[in-house]
Amino acid sequence: MSVKYIPVQWNPNKYIYDAVMLLGVALFLYVFLYAAPGILSHERPINSQVHNARALGACAFVMLTVILCIGPLARLDPRFLPLLYNRRHFGVMTVFVAITHAGYIVDWYFAFSSSNKYEALLFANTSYGQLAGFPFEVFGVFALFTLILLAATSHDFWMKFLSPPVWKRIHYLIYPAYLSVVAHVSFGILQDQQNHAFTVIFIGGAAAVGGLHLMAALKERRADRALTSEVAGWVPVCDISEMKDGFAKIKLLANGERVAVYLNDGKLSAISNACAHQNGPLGEGQIIDCLVTCPWHGFQYDVTNGQSPAPFTEKIPTYNLKTDGTRVLVDPRANPPGTYVEPVPVGAPS
Amino acid sequence: MSDKDRPFFVGYLPAPKALRGLLLAVCVLFVSGLAGFGLALGIAQDDPGDGAFRFDYGRQTVTGVVELTPYPLLRVTEGNERIPAGHTLMLAGGGKTNVESRAIPLEGQLAQVSGVLLERGSLDMMQVRGGRNGLQAAEGEVPVFETIPLGRWKLAGEICDGKCLAGAMRPGRGLAHKACANLCLLGKVPPVFVSTQPVDGSEFLLVTGPDGGHLPESAYHYVAQFVSLEGEVERRGDLLVLRMDPKTLEVLD
Numbered sequence: 001m002s003v004k005y006i007p008v009q010w011n012p013n014k015y016i017y018d019a020v021m022l023l024g025v026a027l028f029l030y031v032f033l034y035a036a037p038g039i040l041s042h043e044r045p046i047n048s049q050v051h052n053a054r055a056l057g058a059c060a061f062v063m064l065t066v067i068l069c070i071g072p073l074a075r076l077d078p079r080f081l082p083l084l085y086n087r088r089h090f091g092v093m094t095v096f097v098a099i100t101h102a103g104y105i106v107d108w109y110f111a112f113s114s115s116n117k118y119e120a121l122l123f124a125n126t127s128y129g130q131l132a133g134f135p136f137e138v139f140g141v142f143a144l145f146t147l148i149l150l151a152a153t154s155h156d157f158w159m160k161f162l163s164p165p166v167w168k169r170i171h172y173l174i175y176p177a178y179l180s181v182v183a184h185v186s187f188g189i190l191q192d193q194q195n196h197a198f199t200v201i202f203i204g205g206a207a208a209v210g211g212l213h214l215m216a217a218l219k220e221r222r223a224d225r226a227l228t229s230e231v232a233g234w235v236p237v238c239d240i241s242e243m244k245d246g247f248a249k250i251k252l253l254a255n256g257e258r259v260a261v262y263l264n265d266g267k268l269s270a271i272s273n274a275c276a277h278q279n280g281p282l283g284e285g286q287i288i289d290c291l292v293t294c295p296w297h298g299f300q301y302d303v304t305n306g307q308s309p310a311p312f313t314e315k316i317p318t319y320n321l322k323t324d325g326t327r328v329l330v331d332p333r334a335n336p337p338g339t340y341v342e343p344v345p346v347g348a349p350s
Numbered sequence: 351m352s353d354k355d356r357p358f359f360v361g362y363l364p365a366p367k368a369l370r371g372l373l374l375a376v377c378v379l380f381v382s383g384l385a386g387f388g389l390a391l392g393i394a395q396d397d398p399g400d401g402a403f404r405f406d407y408g409r410q411t412v413t414g415v416v417e418l419t420p421y422p423l424l425r426v427t428e429g430n431e432r433i434p435a436g437h438t439l440m441l442a443g444g445g446k447t448n449v450e451s452r453a454i455p456l457e458g459q460l461a462q463v464s465g466v467l468l469e470r471g472s473l474d475m476m477q478v479r480g481g482r483n484g485l486q487a488a489e490g491e492v493p494v495f496e497t498i499p500l501g502r503w504k505l506a507g508e509i510c511d512g513k514c515l516a517g518a519m520r521p522g523r524g525l526a527h528k529a530c531a532n533l534c535l536l537g538k539v540p541p542v543f544v545s546t547q548p549v550d551g552s553e554f555l556l557v558t559g560p561d562g563g564h565l566p567e568s569a570y571h572y573v574a575q576f577v578s579l580e581g582e583v584e585r586r587g588d589l590l591v592l593r594m595d596p597k598t599l600e601v602l603d
Contacts, residue, residue, distance in 0.1 A: 024385075032389075036391075039393050041397075044520060046398050054391075082369065085359070112445030133528050197393075295358065
């Protein structure tokens with residue numbers, strides 16, 4: 001949470017996250033570039049520019065694959081949510097690795113001619129009408145520019161400036177970018193390899209991304225079915241006995257919105273399930289220091305009015321509640337963000 | 351749903367004790383996994399072959415007769431330890447450039463050529479120095495060299511740019527290298543056909559257009575692929591020249 005924008009709001013967990021990430025990347029590159037060649041029995045080494053480009057390209061692919069696995073993994077098992085916390089740093093690091101890969105390629109394969117190397121990248125191979133020999137470089141160019149766009153707009157300033165829904169839509173471009181990387185690799189280096197270790201790792205990585213997303217989607221679909229209500233008036237949420245103090249129950253309304261109903265100090269309150277920051281599932285968080293805390297990035301809200309504590313300014317919609325015997329009912333019409341709603345004491349009719 | 355029994359991580363607070371073991375295991379798995387992938391991919395790199403710039407030979411200077419196919423060749427008359435007399439040497443400029451503008455005025459004449467050799471097995475090429483130091487007219491009697499027609503051949507193999515193939519780049523062929531090869535060929539670097547079966551003892555043939563021109567643009571789509579083609583083959587010293595018929599180009603599986 002922030003009231004002013006600074007490049008990075010460092011904390012110990014971010015230092016640890018980044019240190020582990022950098023150590024992994026450094027080890028990948030060191031082993032690929034300096035340890036592995038000693039095992040190979042090549043009469044002459046691969047040109048260092050090509051070798052560097054391959055190491056960085058492979059590293060970027062592995063990093064992107066890991067990044068895309070984190071989201072569904074955290075949906076499948078919330079214990080992996082800490083991996084999501086600082087994922088944007090992982091993404092920005094991946095972009096630097098990918099840019100360096102592209103730099104080696106352009107400065108090697110497309111240099112040394114009388115043409116501009118960036119123009120040469122576009123005109124050297126124009127065999128767009130065939131699969132074998134297709135100019136796979138264009139897929140890499142698209143993926144790289146998309147990743148740069150995502151990295152450049154990853155800061156919270158841009159989310160506030162663009163609004164969370166627009167920002168979120170832009171950042172869904174990660175999926176076309178990943179598909180483009182898959183095409184870049186499939187039409188490029190995979191066509192040339194005699195040793196198929198990379199093919200196996202590549203297919204395994206892409207399948208892991210696809211498989212985890214599918215499993216997470218199926219899990220959410222099952223959960224949504226259990227939460228869905230087609231009722232137009234007051235919507236039953238759960239029985240009071242199912243609720244635990246400091247925790248929430250989530251209800252999916254007929255209009256697609258999700259409501260998080262919290263029991264706080266013996267009283268019920270309802271807020272939107274979507275965090276104003278990145279639409280994190282507030283109903284999967286918990287109350288800490290009297291404030292609902294988002295499980296993704298720790299943004300906090302007063303459960304009675306949906307407002308972040310001063311000096312923060314984030315606001316989310318609230319909902320009206322009532323009880324009918326031991327049943328908790330929610331009014332599906334959301335109140336404007338930041339509207340105070342008197343908490344409903346448990347057991348008291350309202 | 352939030353769960354009372356589940357440890358709850360908040361980024362700006364210390365990690366819950368119940369999660370620390372798992373997070374430590376994830377960190378170890380991540381770091382060792384990346385190192386493992388680096389090793390697996392690093393040792394999976396294919397051998398790029400023995401082609402190379404032979405800077406270790408030092409600068410080579412030889413004399414011979416300049417021929418244009420239209421790609422410039424030198425039929426060596428006065429060689430040295432590395433480049434014997436009687437050898438036919440393909441000539442290229444620095445980077446992805448050619449020496450045609452300097453070779454055309456010397457066609458059929460005796461010339462002295464100086465540069466660095468590229469060598470890959472029986473294939474070689476010279477990267478000629480810039481200016482007159484690289485290619486200049488030489489004094490002496492011009493011998494007559496014959497060109498021996500070997501008839502029409504149907505061949506299977508790959509069209510490459512001869513310079514990268516000879517060792518300017520390692521690896522210097524294949525589909526991942528296609529754009530680079532095309533750029534070399536656009537720079538009129540001599541193209542070389544690598545035949546799967548030797549033709550009159552050689553698997554490397556300088557390849558030209560059908561009418562004594564440069565490689566036709568339609569052939570660029572077939573560069574770096576496994577193809578079959580037909581054309582007239584001729585022998586110029588120890589170098590074979592294939593005048594390809596672009597209509598016969600076919601991609602092979």
